[in-house]
Amino acid sequence: MEFMENVFVLPFLDIADSPVFFLEVIISGLLSGVMYSLVALGFVLIFKASGVFNFAQGAMVLFAALTLVGLMEQGVPVVIAILLTALLMVVLAILIEHMMLRHLVNQEGIILFMATIGLNFILEGVGQIAWGSDVKKLDIGIPDQSFEYAGMLFNTLDLSAALIAAIMVTTLALFFQYTGTGRALRAVADDHQAALSVGIPLKSIWIIVWSVAGLVALVAGILWGTKVGVQFSLVLIALKALPVLILGGFTSVPGAIIGGLIIGVGEKVVEVYWGPAFGGAIEGWFAYMLALAFLMFRPQGLFGEKIIERV
Amino acid sequence: ESKIAAAEQFFPMLVYRTGPYAPNGIPVANGFRDYYTMINARDGGINGVKVSFEECETKYNTKLGVECYEKLKGKGATLFNPYSTGITYQLIPKARVDKIPILSMGYGRTAAADGRVFQWTFNFPTTYWSQASTFVKYVATQEGGLDKLNGVHIAHIYHNSAYGKEANPTLDALSEKYGYKLTKIAVDHPGQEQKAAWLQVRRKRPDWIFMSGWGVMNQVAIKEAVSTGFPMDHFVGNWWSGSEADTVPAGDGAFGYKSAALHGTGTDWPVIQDIIKHVYGGDMALAAENKVGEVLYNRAVLNGMFGIEAVRTAQGKYGNKQMTGEQVRWGLENLDISNAKLKALGMEGFTQPFKVSCKDHETGGPVAFQQWTGKGWQFVSDWITPITEVVRPMVEEAAAAYAKENKITPVNCG
Amino acid sequence: MSEQNRSPDILLNVEGISLSFGGVKALNNISFDVRKGEIRAIIGPNGAGKSSMLNCINGFYHPQEGQITFKGETRKQMQPHKAAEQGIARTFQNIALFKGMSTLDNIMTGRNLKMKTNFLWQALHLGPARREEMQHREAAERVIDFLEIEQIRKTPVGRLPYGLQKRVELGRALAAEPDLLLLDEPMAGMNHEEKEDMCRYILDVNDQLGTTIVLIEHDMSVVMDISDRVVVLDYGKLLADGTPDVVRANQDVINAYLGVTHE
Amino acid sequence: MTAEAVRQTGGAAQAAAPLLTVNNIEVIYDHVILVLKGVSLAVPDGGIVALLGANGAGKTTTLKAVSNLLRAERGEVTKGSIEAMGERIDSLSSNELVRRGIIQVMEGRHCFEHLTVEENLMTGAYTRRDGRAAIAQSLEKVYHYFPRLRERRTSQAGYTSGGEQQMTAIGRALMANPKMILLDEPSMGLAPQLVEEIFEIVSDLNKQEKVSFLLAEQNTMVALRYAEYGYILENGRVVMDGDAASLRENEDVKEFYLGLASGGRKSFRDVKHYRRRKRWL
């Protein structure tokens, strides 16, 4: 009985009690959602353009952040360190294409998925050999301060992340929809062999996509690294991005953002108001349940490409 | 067994220098390694018996822990320091059968403090439950006495795992006794994202926060506390939530953060100086790079000392030679860390004296509280003894339940 | 088979079917019937709605309007597996074999509906499960024999050339021993000789087992030779319906579909 | 076209430097399945050459060996060489081949399901660098050839009918403005009228734009009408070749590929089942 009350009555009273706080919860949710989206975006790019579910995205985030911090620790100025890391991510993309992808043309999704798991191990290993496993503080000058506005608490880092994410998503969405290369990328995701047959150079396409995904990982690494310190745990952020990815649709760039916002708000509101009734820490599975609920109505995710069923 | 020369005492080391908990695992592993090395270099071993040791990487993963355990067991291990709650749970039942004692110093299964049921497991000098009670006492000293606790609001932010939940029963029991208000906030593994938890803190505005965190959760919590504007000197971590790895990423904001402690930090202790001298040849920079003097490093030194002293104690009874697991167990059970001994070991004031007994594998040792100054940690309290009259009965009850479930007949400690 | 001994019962009756996808009207008020035991062809230009028609008959598409009567039972909507249970089997325009399985397994799958033992027996592979498996294996072997694909029994179908895949697909449909067999371009991508073989199989099935067949095919010589009656669709509309000769002579059909024939 | 004329052009073309030569290639799938056991053929510049043969003879494999799509199927050319326009092309990527003007229309359509029909066509122009206007013109041309595609241009290719997909696949290749097209079973699944149209397009392109064709085709009748030269493949070997007219006259070809028995065309209804094919080998 008490449980029922905790679930069906108290949370609503709580919300009604302090609407400003409710608004704050929603805004925090939106801002954490954006942080998830940053990671989800990397997944979307690669999936959309090659049909590969890149398990190593989390490792790429770590790898980029570790390299950046490592370089900065060696005394390299911030801007140059960022450029060098970006360059390294491009080199990495070339290596990945050379050593891995080109040998796996036309294989099923799950096989490519597995290969990226192999990649994940390699990146984790190399990154840590090169830069160690310690926690490192990352500060490239993005302000990380809180301020109160209209009774609500904001953090400048979160706001910057939101801005950066908005810019990235707009650019990428336009790129995919309106350029010839974007079209070619989508073609590759549909059918490797047919893409080859019309002369789409899979190799350079893959290098481009993985490079862009690497750069997105770098951005995610910078923001998350500033937030939680650069360390191995960054890899696990990928798990937070999964429900976002699924809810938004594997193939949709805007989906990654909208999905992030929905998940962010959903899990925060639920955790803050309903968490206590269930004993807390429910946001983890709730994100997945929420994604699942959306999928029941749209099996391809909110903005994903329709799954074609024909005979 | 054959690999160990007759006059060597083998110490297995389950370490995690890689993976998500590496930032915590590295200083721990270094501390053990350096203490053992120093003992050989300075004293030529334990009463002439050389100390040998080998690391096995567990990545803080229980399943890898099994492999390491079996491998090191085969090499003649006589005492395990698992350094992971999961691995400890898993080794406790084995210890009895394999006749290799476990020392889980300040972690693992609290009920193991009851030596009648957990004959082979030791968790001295103190446990999670005792620690929680010292925290309550510490708050009381700050608020002006135990009677002032009534109406104080304490939040417990904990890692949502068996480890994180350990303090809950004690905090509950004491809340009933002293009348403070307790809010429990769980943070899901691994804890990089804690907005929801801190929104709750903002809403409920507790007076004190106690945290049972681990790994990245600590760093994020400290940062979130800073940005929420929570007064840092009212934010207290347990002894796994108070190391340099936790405070450094938060930068200046972390000033004033507190945590429980079992021992002193820094390099100003004779024992640490000995390590710098014998292991690093006096090279301070190299020592600093190896995290000498950091909280978790010093913890491992303390832990390493316990193992060595247990062997020494056993040698007192069985002779100066290589000890077996059973003999080491005896040594642990009869370990008497007196002030005089601490002084001799170069650890006077580093930690508090205690004496293990057949019945009490914990000793209810005192806990101190330390504060982050931006460069290091500083004690800000006296050594506070646990509220044993509340904790001990809980321990005995839990141990009895375990004994019943696992068909163990408690030994008679006379 | 001559006209007299063909029974006049109607096995399948399609009435006023309309189906549209967004703006595309794939079928527009189509009606025709299929008599028991006949070979009924559906022809029409590309995109006329032929495959969609078959999809409606076996329940994969749900027409917005109209009804379908099969074996005297009228229905508006049904699930594909229900249609299969009622005795409708089919092949597909884009081969829809189970690529990871061998030819034999594909054909055995066709007999799935007829197999009943529960999975516990199967896990043990004893008693009824084993007997049943053997009994159906025999039936499957008869189909294999009939289609002359013995050599590729154990080959994974993904590796087979196109024409053989089509044949295996036919085998899978036949294994179900259907009353109504829907064939969507069974002879596409075959050379003349292979078409002859395929025609032979179709005629034999029709002849020996009395299976009713609805056939979509673009090769006019085949259609005209083996079908009893022909329906012509043209972008969703019914253009003509009648015997091959009648249809062939129809000027609309020539304009819309046949073009000038080169024979 | 009279048989005489065909023979002449065919013969002349054979004499001219061939655009494409395949020398005695061997192809193995999955490291163990030997499919082509030494196939040689030549396509003259501006010629149309037909590749005939039963199911599984290796026609598709041959085309893929030329267009270098085999790798994607875990197949490889283990012997022999392939030359086009005077250079070895065995190791060129398909992108380079398309740039050089050699493009394949794959068997079984292979449209990009999630792209619209028009986007599908546009992917064909990926390698072109001659400007939007020229590409738009090609698109117009394709729509002119296939008016049905214009009607369906905004629908997702995955949802179009089999024939529409086939048109899309052919149209997509035309968009590349190729010198040589490898056509794998273009007539499959097309209405009779359209089959004629496709071959008219082929001959049109061949005459006006000098596009050469290597076409694998089951519809032997039509293929031999438009091609100048033909190869017959059996079990991974070329068992017969010759100019189209002579092949058409060959008794075996007549019986097995054209269905013309000595007494003229025979009804499919009257085929006997005990008849077994004669083997050349």
Added chain:
Amino acid sequence: MFYREAGQFKNTYHADQAIFPIIQDRWFMALVLLVAFVVIPLWANEYWFQAVLIPLYIYAIAAIGLNILTGYAGQVSLGTGAFMAIGAYATYKLCTAFPDLNILIVFVISGFFAAGVGIVFGIPSLRIKGFYLAVATLAAQFFILWLFNKVGWFYNNNPSGTITAPPRELFGIMITGPEAHALTRYYVSLGFLSVMALAAKNLVRGRVGRSWMAIRDMDIAAEIIGIEPLKTKLMAFAISSFYCGVAGALFIFCWLGSAETEAFDIFLSFQIMFMIIIGGLGSIMGSIMGAAFITLLPIFLTNVPPMIGIPIATDLSKHIEEIIFGVLIVFFLIAEPHGLARLWQIAKEKLRQWPFPY
């Protein structure tokens, strides 16, 4: 030439349907069983049992389970860990509530609990496909573990929040608990693996298996020929979860001895997934080979450098081990995307033609 089927005629369909229709294969299998049941127990020491063989067999059972679902029925699942947890917690509850129940039977009953939950989380599979389906199973993964962690009833409210295998015996032999001898636990795991692998093989070569594969290869066509998708998929979920459940029970009761929910975290699910992909999707034998590969390789890599006398720092050697592990995964996938099982098959095909190249 040593490996060939020429001259081995099968006179009955039954003989042709045998699991190993070729005599060399039968000999090989007999040899494997002989080694597993007789040779290894004579030779292995506790390290081998406890660190290598027992986990290998248990992982193999879980891998077979996942392979049934993912490899045969084509439904991607990342909830293996949770289904294993159900088996483990059910066993714990059952054997503490009914101490006299035969422990082997308890394992099986626990499997049924897992099967039941598997069905519930399988329901979305009717609408959701491919990688998207992974979300449903991930929801299971996170929710179930949260539940076991949160609700004290599951671990009998003991304050440590963990479950521990109590000592249980059968015919006077300790099967579980710390006193159970490694050899006993070895035989229990091996016994379960043998029986369950055989049952799985029987299932997948019969009607049920064919319907799974049909759904996997082309679900629409499968439905059109009369295979009911929901029923078939749910059956796959149920049976797969049953296998995982039993594996989970053995995982705690015959191997770890004690664990908290973290032992069943998402990385366990991933690990089992690796096994079946490396071993070969849609192959029972492959599941076992994959389990062997994924469990043995790291152990091998960790133990090699010290064995050949190269002392490397612990962390460095772990990182190198990770890199080599990653490289080998990629290498194997490039060499043969269809896994070890396929590699094995190709090897046999080559042997058959030996000494001719093809």
